[in-house]
Amino acid sequence: MTTYPTVELADRGQVVLDGVTYTARELGAAESHADSIFLVQPVDGRPVAFIGDLAFHAVHSYTADGHGAQWLDVLDQLSGELAEVTLLFPGHGAPGGPELFAAQRQYLLFYREVVRRIAGGRLTLDDAARAELERTMQEFLPDAPLTWMIGLGADAAAAELATAAQ
Numbered sequence: 001m002t003t004y005p006t007v008e009l010a011d012r013g014q015v016v017l018d019g020v021t022y023t024a025r026e027l028g029a030a031e032s033h034a035d036s037i038f039l040v041q042p043v044d045g046r047p048v049a050f051i052g053d054l055a056f057h058a059v060h061s062y063t064a065d066g067h068g069a070q071w072l073d074v075l076d077q078l079s080g081e082l083a084e085v086t087l088l089f090p091g092h093g094a095p096g097g098p099e100l101f102a103a104q105r106q107y108l109l110f111y112r113e114v115v116r117r118i119a120g121g122r123l124t125l126d127d128a129a130r131a132e133l134e135r136t137m138q139e140f141l142p143d144a145p146l147t148w149m150i151g152l153g154a155d156a157a158a159a160e161l162a163t164a165a166q
Helices: 068-081 099-119 127-140 148-152 154-165
Strands: 014-017 020-028 035-041 048-052 087-090
Touching: 020 068, 068 099, 068 154, 087 099, 099 127, 099 154, 127 148, 127 154, 148 154
Parallel strands: 048 087
Antiparallel strands: 014 020, 020 035, 035 048
């Protein structure tokens, strides 16, 4: 017999299965338009968190939804809220510790600064600017997979930064 979930969890809602507590956290727009995490508290162990795409581990990030500033805010929030969590499971890349949040923050800040400089206030990047962004980010995070995502988010980041500057 197959059993399906029958309860929808609100923010900070919990469900206990076999003594393990799962807590849902809705975080709003960050990497995507609506991000969330699950905190898992085993009976006799330290909590772990499934953080989805809020932090990529040694992988180029998806930035095409254009919520870079909000994403940075969420990373700061989670760094404090999940300080006791020693193991994070990202949607892309190997599990790691709280340093994943700091590394993702560094990646986003660098990406946004390169886009800001290259775009020069424009809402979009031309092919030459996009190629420069891709080269620069590959130097920043060499040998990282998903390089196709670097250019994918360029226009969204440029538009977000240009709009914020007005």
